[in-house]
Amino acid sequence: MTTQNAFLFDGKTAARQSVQIRLTATSVEIARHTSPVLIEWELHSLRLIDDGLTDGTLRLGSSASPNARIVTEDPAFRADLRQTAPQLFVPPFRRLVTQRKATVLALVAALLATILYFATTSFTQTIVWIVPAEWQSALGDTLRDRLFGENRHCTSPAGTAALGALKIAVVGQRSELSNVSILVLDAPTINAFALPGRQIVVLRGLLDDANSADELAGVLAHELGHVAYHHPMEAIVRLTGLTVLSAVFTGDSSSVADRLVEIGGVLYFLSYRRGQETVADNYAHDLLNETGIGSAGMARFFGRRDKDRAEGGWIKTIEAYASTHPAAAERAAKAQQSAVSTRLALDQQQWSALKAICTN
Amino acid sequence: MSDTTLVSPQPLDVKHSGGFDTLWPLVLKNALLTILTLTFYRFWARTHVRRYLWRHTRFLDEPFEYTGTGKELFLGFLLVLFVFIIPVVALQLVVSLMSSTGWSSQFLDGFIGIVILFLFGFAGYRAQRYRLSRTLWRGIRGSMDGSAAIYGLLYLGFTILNAVTLGLTYPISRFALFRIRVSDITIGDGSPRVSGGFGALYPRFLLAWLLIILLLGGALALFFMLIMASAAEPVQEMTAQTYVAALFSRTVLLIMVPVSIVYFLILSFYRAREYGWMASCIQYQGLRFALETSTVSLFSLLFGNFLITIATLGLGYPFAQLRAARYFCNRLTVVGSLDVEAIRQSAAKQPAIGEGLADAFDLGAV
Numbered sequence: 001m002t003t004q005n006a007f008l009f010d011g012k013t014a015a016r017q018s019v020q021i022r023l024t025a026t027s028v029e030i031a032r033h034t035s036p037v038l039i040e041w042e043l044h045s046l047r048l049i050d051d052g053l054t055d056g057t058l059r060l061g062s063s064a065s066p067n068a069r070i071v072t073e074d075p076a077f078r079a080d081l082r083q084t085a086p087q088l089f090v091p092p093f094r095r096l097v098t099q100r101k102a103t104v105l106a107l108v109a110a111l112l113a114t115i116l117y118f119a120t121t122s123f124t125q126t127i128v129w130i131v132p133a134e135w136q137s138a139l140g141d142t143l144r145d146r147l148f149g150e151n152r153h154c155t156s157p158a159g160t161a162a163l164g165a166l167k168i169a170v171v172g173q174r175s176e177l178s179n180v181s182i183l184v185l186d187a188p189t190i191n192a193f194a195l196p197g198r199q200i201v202v203l204r205g206l207l208d209d210a211n212s213a214d215e216l217a218g219v220l221a222h223e224l225g226h227v228a229y230h231h232p233m234e235a236i237v238r239l240t241g242l243t244v245l246s247a248v249f250t251g252d253s254s255s256v257a258d259r260l261v262e263i264g265g266v267l268y269f270l271s272y273r274r275g276q277e278t279v280a281d282n283y284a285h286d287l288l289n290e291t292g293i294g295s296a297g298m299a300r301f302f303g304r305r306d307k308d309r310a311e312g313g314w315i316k317t318i319e320a321y322a323s324t325h326p327a328a329a330e331r332a333a334k335a336q337q338s339a340v341s342t343r344l345a346l347d348q349q350q351w352s353a354l355k356a357i358c359t360n
Numbered sequence: 361m362s363d364t365t366l367v368s369p370q371p372l373d374v375k376h377s378g379g380f381d382t383l384w385p386l387v388l389k390n391a392l393l394t395i396l397t398l399t400f401y402r403f404w405a406r407t408h409v410r411r412y413l414w415r416h417t418r419f420l421d422e423p424f425e426y427t428g429t430g431k432e433l434f435l436g437f438l439l440v441l442f443v444f445i446i447p448v449v450a451l452q453l454v455v456s457l458m459s460s461t462g463w464s465s466q467f468l469d470g471f472i473g474i475v476i477l478f479l480f481g482f483a484g485y486r487a488q489r490y491r492l493s494r495t496l497w498r499g500i501r502g503s504m505d506g507s508a509a510i511y512g513l514l515y516l517g518f519t520i521l522n523a524v525t526l527g528l529t530y531p532i533s534r535f536a537l538f539r540i541r542v543s544d545i546t547i548g549d550g551s552p553r554v555s556g557g558f559g560a561l562y563p564r565f566l567l568a569w570l571l572i573i574l575l576l577g578g579a580l581a582l583f584f585m586l587i588m589a590s591a592a593e594p595v596q597e598m599t600a601q602t603y604v605a606a607l608f609s610r611t612v613l614l615i616m617v618p619v620s621i622v623y624f625l626i627l628s629f630y631r632a633r634e635y636g637w638m639a640s641c642i643q644y645q646g647l648r649f650a651l652e653t654s655t656v657s658l659f660s661l662l663f664g665n666f667l668i669t670i671a672t673l674g675l676g677y678p679f680a681q682l683r684a685a686r687y688f689c690n691r692l693t694v695v696g697s698l699d700v701e702a703i704r705q706s707a708a709k710q711p712a713i714g715e716g717l718a719d720a721f722d723l724g725a726v
Contacts, residue, residue: 009499014548014703016422016498049425050415059425067499067705069425 003074004033011067021070023080028060030070039065043085051089052078128233136233137197144195152186152358154204159184159357162350169345170217172291176228182220186358192219194226196233204358210301213346213354218298218335221287225280234276281331292342299335372647372698376689378416378682386412391675403437404430409678413685414495420698428494436490444479448472474516481515481537482508486711488541493710497547498700503708505551506544514540527569531561531634538638547644548703556641561634568630575626579619586614624666628659639692646697653691661687 002022008030009016019038022029028046030039041062049069052058058078060070072078082089163182171177182200190205200223202216210216226232288295346354390405407430414426451468485508492502518533535558543554632653639651665680672679 011499012705014498014500014700016700050423067496067501069496069499 001077001080003072003077005074006030006070006072006077008039009067009069009071010039011065011069019070021072021077023077023084025084028070039068041065043088046085046088048088127237128230131233133197137199139236140195140197140199140232144199144201148185148187148201151203154184154186154358156353156357156360158353159355162346162354163357165350166213166217166220166346166354169293169343170220170224170287170291172287174224174228174287174290177224180224180227184357192223194223194232196236198227200224200227207355207357209304212297212300213344213351214293214297215301216297216354217293217345218284218288218295218301221284221295221298222280224287225283226276228283229276229279231276231280281334285335293345294342295335297345299332302332302335303329305332372420372694372696373418374689374692374694375418376416376686377418378413378685380679380682383412383678383682387676387678390678394675400434403433406430407433409681410491412678413681417685417689419497419694420700422498425496426494427496428490432490432494477519478512478516480512482512484515485511485541488545490711492545498703500548500703500705501710502548503546503706503710504544505546505708506540511537511540527572530569531558531565534558534634535561535638542638542642546706546708549706550645550703552642552644554641555643556637560637564633565630568626571626571629572623575619575622579615582615621663624663625655625659628662629655631662632658645699645702647694648696650693650695651688651691652693657687657691 002020004020006019006021007016008019017032019030020033022031026043028041028043029037030041031037041060041064045062045064047061047063049059049061050057052073056073056075058072058074058081061068163184167180167182171180180198180200182202184202184204184207187203188205188208189203190209192200192202192206194200200220202220206219207216210219284298285295288298386408390401390408393401394405407426407428410426410428414424417424485504485506489504489508492504495502515537518529518537521529522533539554542552545552632655635658636651636653639649642649661683665683668676668680668683
């Protein structure tokens with residue numbers, strides 16, 4: 001099959017040369033009219049640039065000469081080529097993807113995902129043990145400053161002494177809780193949390209809300225549980241990993257810095273897993289019973305939280321489902337079960353001093 | 361039998377034959393695969409869209425061809441991930457772990473900000489080089505014959521200058537960067553030339569600049585009026601949350617929406633002049649270029665593309681690209697003579713992998 005109606009771009013200049021092309025059993029021969037064969041492209045080297053279905057112009061290239069192109073509008077040539085070299089007209093995707101390849105690929109992907117899952121889980125815990133204690137405290141300080149830099153550190157002398165006494169009463173003999181520091185910040189929110197570097201921050205709102213030192217001791221014991229299991233540091237490492245991963249998936253690194261700052265933000269609080277909260281609760285029960293304070297105060301505190309929620313209507317209920325903390329009622333019931341109290345966490349005078357720690 | 365020199369008293373044709381009707385199946389397929397692969401398909405998706413856009417653009421009745429591959433873009437991305445993204449994240453983390461004062465981490469953030477600004481220009485230049493080297497027209501490839509680092513430094517310098525001069529040097533920076541980005545282009549072994557200067561941009565720019573100042577001032581005044589108005593309202597039952605929500609929805613509806621529309625109008629007003637002037641400054645062989653722009657048509661292009669992109673969460677971005685390609689192709693007039701035989705293939709080496717940095721900074725304009 002020979003067609004006169006063809007053009008060659010030789011890849012050397014932008015000139016368009018009028019040529020004739022001939023299709024043989026093994027190749028395409030390109031020649032200027034009436035001259036000897038100029039170029040010969042083997043069929044297996046051919047690449048289909050445009051199949052000519054949209055505008056009737058067939059375009060061919062060859063791996064032998066990557067920039068050169070031949071163009072023809074002759075439908076007969078196209079039909080002939082399609083018969084001689086049908087594989088050329090199979091979409092590249094279908095040529096590439098065979099059933100066997102796809103199966104192997106899926107298996108490899110599943111294997112990789114499994115390895116990745118286990119690697120990241122144990123990796124997180126390993127890193128937590130590697131990071132030096134000084135770095136952990138420095139990070140804890142940075143986070144506290146970013147979150148509550150504007151809130152005053154409450155340090156009335158009598159209150160500080162009472163806080164120290166409460167710490168000794170709750171920590172008891174546990175060696176993993178030595179060096180823990182507890183401080184109160186002047187913020188109205190009813191909350192307390194553990195930071196990297198064995199720090200626990202209590203917000204003034206929690207002191208106002210608590211009816212007795214035993215209730216506060218319950219909350220502290222829970223946070224001490226997080227400290228004992230290194231949960232704060234684990235959350236940070238996990239979040240950093242997520243940040244890098246999200247940069248990988250979205251390809252957007254410009255906001256990596258922003259997202260790193262967010263580590264100190266809302267995400268930090270949301271990032272304890274429910275399992276970790278349960279572990280911290282169990283730790284708290286053991287600790288409270290061991291020290292003789294008992295978990296009755298903890299039960300009362302969570303019981304009140306549950307009542308708040310019941311009055312809060314359906315929005316609060318949804319919040320509870322989405323939350324990582326176990327349901328307050330459940331926690332209160334569990335704490336009640338193991339409640340054995342043999343002593344008070346603080347005497348009445350100390351408790352009053354602690355409640356007034358933010359007033360000078 | 362070659363058509364060596366094309367001289368035409370008639371304008372030479374630039375045509376774009378793409379349309380929504382032929383593009384949407386591709387966009388749909390790309391969107392599905394991109395979601396299914398947790399966005400990893402995006403390199404191949406972008407390649408397919410470029411192939412479509414190039415193939416439907418014709419000059420002298422010959423289509424352009426995009427020869428890049430998704431694999432090249434993916435490898436470029438991997439390179440940037442390992443030599444840039446991961447080290448930067450690690451560095452930031454270590455510094456924030458070690459400093460409790462925040463002083464050194466602020467210093468580092470500032471330093472990284474400057475580096476990122478430089479890399480913005482650098483990456484944009486490199487991306488243009490990659491795209492040109494993967495563009496084939498009549499068997500001839502393009503490239504960029506210059507230094508991406510110098511361009512990156514200039515970009516950084518001009519950005520700082522513009523900030524210091526409150527934007528008054530903007531046309532100078534735009535024209536200087538445009539001059540480099542065009543005169544560094546090689547088509548085979550030849551390059552376009554850029555003549556003229558930024559002076560012609562200033563009359564309209566100054567007007568636009570004043571309008572922007574007025575717009576910002578007006579928006580600010582309106583914002584304070586809204587705050588006063590909400591503060592004067594009876595407080596009944598209004599918690600802090602609902603108060604903020606009400607203020608926010610009013611701010612968005614009454615300020616942000618009209619302000620962004622007027623902003624796009626002023627931008628189009630200036631850009632219409634800028635694009636037209638820049639096109640008229642380019643000369644390639646015996647060819648001169650004229651771009652017919654207008655404020656209204658450019659506004660409809662820019663604002664329409666903005667709406668398309670946000671309404672489709674970015675997945676419909678190829679439609680915006682198509683609209684831009686059609687706008688510029690259909691409004692571009694090329695006159696003069698072209699000696700196609702004098703355009704020879706360049707022997708310059710081509711970049712082996714794709715525009716990873718540009719992808720990292722989301723500069724994938726085309």
